[in-house]
Amino acid sequence: MKGEIYRVAGPVVTIMGIKPKMYDVVHVGHEGLMGEVIRIEGDKATVQVYEDTSGIKPGEPVVNTGMSLSVELGPGLLESIYDGIQRPLKVLQERMGDFIDRGVTANGLDRERVWEFKPTVSSGDSVKGGSVIGVVQETENIEHKIMVPPNVSGTVDEIKSGKFKVDETVCVLANGTELSLMQKWPVRMPRPVENKFIPRRPLITGQRILDGLFPVAKGGTAAIPGPFGSGKTVTQQQLAKWSDTDIVVYIGCGERGNEMADVLNEFPELQDPKTGRPLMERTVLIANTSNMPVAAREASVYTGITIAEYYRDMGYDVSLMADSTSRWAEAMREISSRLEEMPGEEGYPAYLSARLSEFYERAGAVKSLAAEEGSITVIGAVSPPGGDFSEPVTQNTLRIVKVFWALDAKLAQRRHFPSIDWLTSYSLYTQGLSEWFAENVGPDWVSLRENAMDFLQQESELQEIVQLVGSDALPEDQQLVLEICRMLREYFLQQNAFHPVDTYCSFDKQYKLLKAISKYSDMAQEALESGIPMKDILALESKDELAKVKFEEDFDGVLNTVLDKMDKEFEALGGN
Amino acid sequence: MTKEYKTITEISGPLIFLEKTEPVGYGELVHINLPDGTTKRGQVLDTSADVVAVQVFEGTGGLNEESGVVFSGETIKLPVSKDMLGRILSGSGEPLDGGPRIVPEDRVDINGASMNPYSRMPPEEFIQTGISTIDGTNTLVRGQKLPIFSGSGLPHNEIALQIARQAKVPGSEEDFAVVFAAMGITNEEAQYFMEDFEKTGALERAVVFLNLADDPAVERIITPRMALSAAEYLAYEHDMHVLVILTDITNYCEALRQMGAAREEVPGRRGYPGYMYTDLASLYERAGVIKGRKGSVTQFSILTMPGDDITHPIPDLSGYITEGQIVVSRELHMKGIYPPINVLPSLSRLMNSGIGDGKTRDDHKAVSDQMYAGYAEGRDLRGLVAIVGKEALSERDQRILEFADLFEDRFVRQGRDEDRSIEDTLQVGWDILSELPEALLTRIDNKYIDKYHPAHKSN
Ligand SMILES: Nc1ncnc2c1ncn2[C@@H]1O[C@H](COP(=O)(O)OP(=O)(O)OP(=O)(O)O)[C@@H](O)[C@H]1O
Numbered sequence A: 001m002k003g004e005i006y007r008v009a010g011p012v013v014t015i016m017g018i019k020p021k022m023y024d025v026v027h028v029g030h031e032g033l034m035g036e037v038i039r040i041e042g043d044k045a046t047v048q049v050y051e052d053t054s055g056i057k058p059g060e061p062v063v064n065t066g067m068s069l070s071v072e073l074g075p076g077l078l079e080s081i082y083d084g085i086q087r088p089l090k091v092l093q094e095r096m097g098d099f100i101d102r103g104v105t106a107n108g109l110d111r112e113r114v115w116e117f118k119p120t121v122s123s124g125d126s127v128k129g130g131s132v133i134g135v136v137q138e139t140e141n142i143e144h145k146i147m148v149p150p151n152v153s154g155t156v157d158e159i160k161s162g163k164f165k166v167d168e169t170v171c172v173l174a175n176g177t178e179l180s181l182m183q184k185w186p187v188r189m190p191r192p193v194e195n196k197f198i199p200r201r202p203l204i205t206g207q208r209i210l211d212g213l214f215p216v217a218k219g220g221t222a223a224i225p226g227p228f229g230s231g232k233t234v235t236q237q238q239l240a241k242w243s244d245t246d247i248v249v250y251i252g253c254g255e256r257g258n259e260m261a262d263v264l265n266e267f268p269e270l271q272d273p274k275t276g277r278p279l280m281e282r283t284v285l286i287a288n289t290s291n292m293p294v295a296a297r298e299a300s301v302y303t304g305i306t307i308a309e310y311y312r313d314m315g316y317d318v319s320l321m322a323d324s325t326s327r328w329a330e331a332m333r334e335i336s337s338r339l340e341e342m343p344g345e346e347g348y349p350a351y352l353s354a355r356l357s358e359f360y361e362r363a364g365a366v367k368s369l370a371a372e373e374g375s376i377t378v379i380g381a382v383s384p385p386g387g388d389f390s391e392p393v394t395q396n397t398l399r400i401v402k403v404f405w406a407l408d409a410k411l412a413q414r415r416h417f418p419s420i421d422w423l424t425s426y427s428l429y430t431q432g433l434s435e436w437f438a439e440n441v442g443p444d445w446v447s448l449r450e451n452a453m454d455f456l457q458q459e460s461e462l463q464e465i466v467q468l469v470g471s472d473a474l475p476e477d478q479q480l481v482l483e484i485c486r487m488l489r490e491y492f493l494q495q496n497a498f499h500p501v502d503t504y505c506s507f508d509k510q511y512k513l514l515k516a517i518s519k520y521s522d523m524a525q526e527a528l529e530s531g532i533p534m535k536d537i538l539a540l541e542s543k544d545e546l547a548k549v550k551f552e553e554d555f556d557g558v559l560n561t562v563l564d565k566m567d568k569e570f571e572a573l574g575g576n
Numbered sequence B: 001m002t003k004e005y006k007t008i009t010e011i012s013g014p015l016i017f018l019e020k021t022e023p024v025g026y027g028e029l030v031h032i033n034l035p036d037g038t039t040k041r042g043q044v045l046d047t048s049a050d051v052v053a054v055q056v057f058e059g060t061g062g063l064n065e066e067s068g069v070v071f072s073g074e075t076i077k078l079p080v081s082k083d084m085l086g087r088i089l090s091g092s093g094e095p096l097d098g099g100p101r102i103v104p105e106d107r108v109d110i111n112g113a114s115m116n117p118y119s120r121m122p123p124e125e126f127i128q129t130g131i132s133t134i135d136g137t138n139t140l141v142r143g144q145k146l147p148i149f150s151g152s153g154l155p156h157n158e159i160a161l162q163i164a165r166q167a168k169v170p171g172s173e174e175d176f177a178v179v180f181a182a183m184g185i186t187n188e189e190a191q192y193f194m195e196d197f198e199k200t201g202a203l204e205r206a207v208v209f210l211n212l213a214d215d216p217a218v219e220r221i222i223t224p225r226m227a228l229s230a231a232e233y234l235a236y237e238h239d240m241h242v243l244v245i246l247t248d249i250t251n252y253c254e255a256l257r258q259m260g261a262a263r264e265e266v267p268g269r270r271g272y273p274g275y276m277y278t279d280l281a282s283l284y285e286r287a288g289v290i291k292g293r294k295g296s297v298t299q300f301s302i303l304t305m306p307g308d309d310i311t312h313p314i315p316d317l318s319g320y321i322t323e324g325q326i327v328v329s330r331e332l333h334m335k336g337i338y339p340p341i342n343v344l345p346s347l348s349r350l351m352n353s354g355i356g357d358g359k360t361r362d363d364h365k366a367v368s369d370q371m372y373a374g375y376a377e378g379r380d381l382r383g384l385v386a387i388v389g390k391e392a393l394s395e396r397d398q399r400i401l402e403f404a405d406l407f408e409d410r411f412v413r414q415g416r417d418e419d420r421s422i423e424d425t426l427q428v429g430w431d432i433l434s435e436l437p438e439a440l441l442t443r444i445d446n447k448y449i450d451k452y453h454p455a456h457k458s459n
């Protein structure tokens, strides 16, 4: 059946003459622009079009593919950069040059590239959805497991070995089903798992305030809201660079082109701290920048999370960054308003909160269908208008996620980075992870952390008094608290993402640094109690030298020197 | 397609609706012939088999149902040529300077296409503007979009012109070409720019688009798109480095709001359209450097914040798209400081890629960070001093308080024609930092202290 265009209004096109199903992918116009059916009403259907619709006219033809928007899953995803509907940007560049034209379809996976397939089943074996039938070495460190698609099962009749292209058959089941290295999956449908469990391992990010104060678990969810310029993207990129995960899916959703170019430029040069290999080898990038079509922006987060689920199913720890979920929500709003749907809060569609929770629900630590343990950690940036967290996207997100990293414009203006507000941020995983910390970081880690939080809490109360009377009017012990807090903030919490050493701080270093500050704090309190003047305690050189230890290549060496000096200086102060 | 339709059924604000046309393309350019013989231009906003909606750029004044409508069969194109340099055009691209029509080398769609992120080269070439608060603490690089957030009555125009005059890439001989687009500014303001361009000879290397306050507001929707198309053409086809100045983005957004209201759209925050982020992005993102091409487009636009409020939707959405902002402060202006740039809310996100060893100097980042920290703390202390008096401050705090004054007086303040090299800027930085006790310089690696601190440098 052939359809035709009835109406064109920006990215929303009304078609008639065919009877599509909801979410069918259709090609509209003479150029065959790709779109997705999002509403059916009588003999007409509404399509959100993923490409620019300028010049498209009523009466032009429409063809239904009958399939939902799907991604191609198989070897070759890693190191790729895609637009929101999984068209490789590199291929688009080859076909249309430096500016994105329209009407070009491109396969998500390269059909020419040949992969070495090693089977792990033999004929006669029975397999079901998720079963691994063989492996392909996708990058130096990632063994790509070729899995039976979730809804397929049977007995292996024929299994091959050797070099194949992604769409060549490598396995035939007794029921005639042919399996290749590649499968397709509709992006709006979560891939099934055996079961989910409570995450118990932290995602180690090498960022002191995150690991130390507000950790996220592998398989957890976190949101990082903040006004413009407060550090959402830098934090997300830091996580993408230094987190101890196997796979990173980074979605640039309605943000800047240069930021994606930056990642593309930098990641091949940087080393994965875990494997020493170029970071790009574990990364999939989705770039649907702010000037690319909004409908494809709406799709981009689904494309990303589906790819993440696929690697999770192989038993990998995946982290997914979405920068920014607000732009995704705005894309929904834009489409919704073109559909003249009844607007909810601030013009967002009434289903905003449902969409957000469906998305974050796709995170988790799971046992996959193949009984592998894998996880997806989802970290979403949120860009609230005017930096006001009371708006719908932030509020709906906070109802779902377990970790809240609140960025603060005032801290950013002072160049206190990461400008995460330690007083309002929280992590609901701290409790569940404390056992892991005690075993792997140090038995006293949890108390060190709690002490630090305690001090910082006191500081905010003392600051209120200082605002009225000045700090000199405070009793000496309280002045000391302020000094310890300054050290915590400047020596520990501040971390420069652009400093070659400071950009990543291992848990070992974090622990030692916090312990060193705590040591000064204890000794200073003791000294104060034994009557040594505050001024002398504050004048210790070792205290100031502690400031720069985090920048040192020879961290341990320098730290020990400083700590020795601290002992000596306190001794010299006398007392006791 | 030259068929003329006389089927207008409704005229509403800047929009006309007409029926019984042959299929019309979305976004098509439309010519409207008025009964008095004049013509106007417009663009298709919504097209269906039954009715077509057109927005009219020059406004709908004088239109009636007798007017004839001709669909051009193509989207709006700008004739472009290298000969545009030195020309003054209207907000919709018609010559205003009495010169001949532009003989096109090409005709380009004014909406431009989105640059493939894969083709982008991350901008990293330092542009020296000669202004310390920019070069030293909010460095601009080639291909960046860095607007000035200002307020009414503040000297943003002077700053923009000083930058246009002084901007250079050290070590490179070429001057920037300037594409200047006025959107709804007064004739007087426009004159101010034109005179400066003429006086300094910049006009020869400039293309000027003028949509003034008394020109139709709808036209403002296309003016920046024309300007950016010209800029892209010069940059990517003629290898030029182009500096684009759009002023004033706020007037553009007002026009956008007006259009939205005319279309009876559900308004977003403070009445601005819900798609304003996407719309602004379609302008701001048209900056950058492309791999393998020589030219570049750098945007340095002006935006006046209504009520000096940086959380107002116009600066807010802009800040979310641009690669930082230079904030002009009323407080500093009142204190008589020029350029009254408040570095604290200002930011250049691409600074890190444009500075450092081999680009500016190895200590640049550290000096900048340290000055920020000191100035931020010093300003806080000013608030405190107002309550408790200076005596209640500790010795340390008093030094920091003094630093904030030094910073404004020596680093921020400079002459309208003072073109500081980056070395000069960093030198001023060290001069004022060295007034602080060394132990307070926690943001600076010891190796830079040894190398540049006036107390160590000589030995
Ligand atoms: N950890 C950090 N270390 C050093 N600098 C930082 C850090 N985090 C942020 N910054 C600085 O802050 C600037 C803005 O950060 P970023 O681009 O991440 O903001 P954002 O919140 O993503 O803003 P937007 O919403 O506009 O995208 C960076 O360009 C950088 O200069």
Ligand SMILES: [Mg+2]
Pocket: A232, A233, A234, A255, A323
């Ligand atoms: Mg960002």
